[in-house]
Amino acid sequence: MSESAAQNILFGSLVxxxxxxxxxxxxxxxGLRLLGSILASAGLxxxxxxxxxxxxxxxxxxxxxxxxxxxLLSAVMMVTSRSPVYAALWFALATLGACGLFMMQSAPFxxxxxxIVYAGAIIVTFLFVIMLAQQQGRVFYxxxxxxxxxxxxxxxxxxxxxxxxxQEWQKKAPAADGGPALTAAxxxxxxxxxxxxxxxxxxxxxxxxxxxxxxxxxEIAGTLLLVAGIGAIAIAPRRAEGTx
Amino acid sequence: xxxxxxxxPKELITTLVTIAVVVGVTLGVISYLILLERxxxxxxxxxxxxxxxxxxxxxxxxxxxxxxxLKEEVTPAGADKVLFYAAPGIGFMTTMxxxxxVPFGPVGVEGIPWFVRFLIAPDVNIGIVFIFAITSLSVxxxxxxxxxxxxxxxxxxxxxxxxxxxxxxxPLGMSILGIALLGSTLDINTLLMQQTGSFWDxxxxxxxxxxxxxxxxxxxxxxxLPFDLSECEQELVGGFHTEYSSMKFALFFLGEYAHVILTSxxxxxxxxxxxxxxxxxxxxxxYTGAWVVKIxxxxxxxxxxxxxxxxxxxxxxxxRFDQLMNLSWKALIPLSLANxxxxxxxxxxxxxxxxxxxxxxxxxxxxxxxSVAMKRAEIRHRPSAxxxxxxxxx
Numbered sequence: 206m207s208e209s210a211a212q213n214i215l216f217g218s219l220v221x222x223x224x225x226x227x228x229x230x231x232x233x234x235x236g237l238r239l240l241g242s243i244l245a246s247a248g249l250x251x252x253x254x255x256x257x258x259x260x261x262x263x264x265x266x267x268x269x270x271x272x273x274x275x276x277l278l279s280a281v282m283m284v285t286s287r288s289p290v291y292a293a294l295w296f297a298l299a300t301l302g303a304c305g306l307f308m309m310q311s312a313p314f315x316x317x318x319x320x321i322v323y324a325g326a327i328i329v330t331f332l333f334v335i336m337l338a339q340q341q342g343r344v345f346y347x348x349x350x351x352x353x354x355x356x357x358x359x360x361x362x363x364x365x366x367x368x369x370x371x372q373e374w375q376k377k378a379p380a381a382d383g384g385p386a387l388t389a390a391x392x393x394x395x396x397x398x399x400x401x402x403x404x405x406x407x408x409x410x411x412x413x414x415x416x417x418x419x420x421x422x423x424e425i426a427g428t429l430l431l432v433a434g435i436g437a438i439a440i441a442p443r444r445a446e447g448t449x
Numbered sequence: 450x451x452x453x454x455x456x457x458p459k460e461l462i463t464t465l466v467t468i469a470v471v472v473g474v475t476l477g478v479i480s481y482l483i484l485l486e487r488x489x490x491x492x493x494x495x496x497x498x499x500x501x502x503x504x505x506x507x508x509x510x511x512x513x514x515x516x517x518x519l520k521e522e523v524t525p526a527g528a529d530k531v532l533f534y535a536a537p538g539i540g541f542m543t544t545m546x547x548x549x550x551v552p553f554g555p556v557g558v559e560g561i562p563w564f565v566r567f568l569i570a571p572d573v574n575i576g577i578v579f580i581f582a583i584t585s586l587s588v589x590x591x592x593x594x595x596x597x598x599x600x601x602x603x604x605x606x607x608x609x610x611x612x613x614x615x616x617x618x619x620p621l622g623m624s625i626l627g628i629a630l631l632g633s634t635l636d637i638n639t640l641l642m643q644q645t646g647s648f649w650d651x652x653x654x655x656x657x658x659x660x661x662x663x664x665x666x667x668x669x670x671x672x673x674l675p676f677d678l679s680e681c682e683q684e685l686v687g688g689f690h691t692e693y694s695s696m697k698f699a700l701f702f703l704g705e706y707a708h709v710i711l712t713s714x715x716x717x718x719x720x721x722x723x724x725x726x727x728x729x730x731x732x733x734x735x736y737t738g739a740w741v742v743k744i745x746x747x748x749x750x751x752x753x754x755x756x757x758x759x760x761x762x763x764x765x766x767x768x769r770f771d772q773l774m775n776l777s778w779k780a781l782i783p784l785s786l787a788n789x790x791x792x793x794x795x796x797x798x799x800x801x802x803x804x805x806x807x808x809x810x811x812x813x814x815x816x817x818x819x820s821v822a823m824k825r826a827e828i829r830h831r832p833s834a835x836x837x838x839x840x841x842x843x
Contacts, residue, residue, distance in 0.1 A: 290532075290596065297589070313575045317582040325585030325618070329592065329611060336596050336604060408574060408635055 540590025
């Protein structure tokens with residue numbers, strides 16, 4: 206397959222998926238929505254299949270499909286479930302599936318940190334809010350998308366950018382076993398650049414990489430978080446002394 | 450037999466055997482720990498405790514188990530059935546999963562059969578973080594159990610319990626950072642091996658403050674007294690598990706007890722040298738059955754911590770909720786941060802490690818002085834009854 210043909214297939218399927226999702230999310234007849242869901246799924250599957258199967262032995266493949274399947278299924282259940290509590294729980298399960306994939310990529314610390322931050326803290330806070338704010342359970346505005354077009358454009362553009370990058374990497378450095386390989390040039394940005402052949406998987410190399418290769422990014426992100434934290438305290442409403 | 454064995458990976462068999470042994474032993478031990486706890490509390494309160502079922506009451510756990518199995522299953526009307534049934538399982542399962550990276554004995558020694566291994570998942574180089582990640586999921590059991598019960602009091606109780614668990618996760622994680630920096634690893638077995646040089650290599654001596662913070666927050670995570678606000682039996686009638694009966698109720702408490710065992714394992718491994726004891730069990734000890742002695746030493750230490758937790762239950766009164774939150778956010782988190790800064794300073798400037806002991810004790814003393822001074826100032830500036838009456842009248 207020629208390069209431009211592969212690109213056409215990729216972007217064609219992405220556009221089809223976006224249109225399908227727009228049909229599925231808007232207020233239309235049930236038949237149209239069903240058609241939209243089918244189109245969206247087909248587009249997504251077509252886009253993903255342009256990348257071939259994961260490399261590795263049988264155990265790796267089984268684990269990969271298990272984690273991917275559970276993550277995707279939970280993601281779909283999350284956006285389609287009508288009860289906000291269940292949506293939050295599916296979100297947690299999707300996170301766990303993604304963490305399994307991180308584990309397979311020799312990034313156990315990233316997996317554990319993601320579980321702590323997302324599944325252990327953020328989603329629990331969501332649950333707090335949902336349980337306190339909606340004691341009746343379902344509220345009409347939770348299962349109706351109001352401005353689907355913006356979110357669909359944003360999310361599918363992001364997906365397209367990601368997949369296009371994967372395709373570029375695959376073209377530039379085809380690994381020996383057929384899997385995509387990340388070259389230094391592809392991942393470089395004006396501030397940070399990963400070293401070639403740096404050892405991966407251990408905590409030590411993660412620390413060295415974060416505070417060596419990516420020092421600027423880490424510091425800028427930390428400063429941003431600090432500013433956001435101070436800002437949140439500054440704009441929080443003040444109450445009289447001794448009241449809740 | 451050997452022909453069959455060739456087709457089955459040894460690693461798989463070892464793992465399955467280890468999992469079976471760990472789960473079985475833990476569950477069996479939990480039921481007898483409950484008996485021990487009841488006996489100890491009876492002893493501390495000058496009464497007899499369970500003594501009807503079997504000699505000295507040793508069949509009491511069996512009777513309790515039978516009762517849990519045979520009691521009526523009550524599901525409240527309007528409850529979310531799926532979550533109502535899943536919640537106790539989540540709470541129990543997450544705690545048991547954390548045992549997969551805890552070494553139960555000397556790992557990687559010669560002279561033990563191939564199917565015996567003292568660690569379910571070896572070569573996990575993020576051991577402690579993995580445990581924190583998995584146990585941070587146990588809050589789902591609490592919060593879903595309370596919400597799914599379709600009972601306002603349960604829902605409020607679950608919010609309160611999860612607020613406690615989430616708050617104490619922060620000092621729990623930060624107290625370990627000092628040890629992680631000193632040992633420059635997060636692997637539990639490596640941290641254990643670093644303490645096997647001599648008695649004075651135990652991290653308790655250089656990190657006493659971290660040990661205190663870790664133990665306190667772990668108690669709060671496990672909902673044990675003096676932090677059992679989520680279910681304080683005398684005043685709340687249950688909290689988040691008011692609507693739970695029979696085996697579902699038992700699962701919540703099995704999870705809690707498994708958490709106590711996990712805490713005791715971590716405390717004795719991280720701060721008290723694990724299976725190491727001078728002259729009895731050292732890396733050099735090569736006498737026959739040394740590995741059995743090492744397991745014995747570790748289990749003895751774990752047992753001591755568990756008994757200490759039980760004794761604490763009848764020694765310190767329960768905290769009030771605002772005191773609980775103040776302790777976490779105003780005392781434990783700043784202290785653990787200061788401890789971490791101290792360790793970083795010592796390591797950066799290459800000072801002697803023993804400076805950490807006086808620094809830890811000094812931090813503890815300063816924290817005590819500050820809190821006493823604050824309390825005195827608060828008492829001095831407390832408004833009089835007349836002022837309060839005026840304030841509420843306007």
